Amino acid sequence: MPNRQHYKKRLLDRLQELDSRLHGIEGELIEPSPADDEERATEREGDEVLEQLGNAGLAEIAAIKHALTRIEDKSYGICVVCGEDISDKRLELIPHTPRCRNCA
Numbered sequence: 001m002p003n004r005q006h007y008k009k010r011l012l013d014r015l016q017e018l019d020s021r022l023h024g025i026e027g028e029l030i031e032p033s034p035a036d037d038e039e040r041a042t043e044r045e046g047d048e049v050l051e052q053l054g055n056a057g058l059a060e061i062a063a064i065k066h067a068l069t070r071i072e073d074k075s076y077g078i079c080v081v082c083g084e085d086i087s088d089k090r091l092e093l094i095p096h097t098p099r100c101r102n103c104a
């Protein structure tokens with residue numbers, strides 16, 4: 001049985017971190033592009049990286065929110081695929097994971 005309070009705190013901390021990082025990214029994406037052609041190309045590449053980072057961040061945020069729901073309904077720490085307990089070692093590494101090591 002995982003220590004729910006411990007993981008809940010870790011999930012909430014991580015959520016906050018991602019949230020502030022994503023808001024930083026949004027701010028950068030809406031900055032106007034420089035007029036110079038070469039600079040604009042560089043800027044575009046940078047934006048793509050930021051967008052990917054944003055998407056990965058959004059996916060992680062969704063997973064974390066899901067995990068928090070599972071903490072509330074007491075299914076947290078149980079693999080959604082096979083129903084086995086997820087090891088503490090794995091939860092410590094990826095607190096928002098819904099699957100055990102075998103099913104990941």
Ligand SMILES: [Zn+2]
Nearest residue numbers: 079082100103
């Ligand atoms: Zn499993």
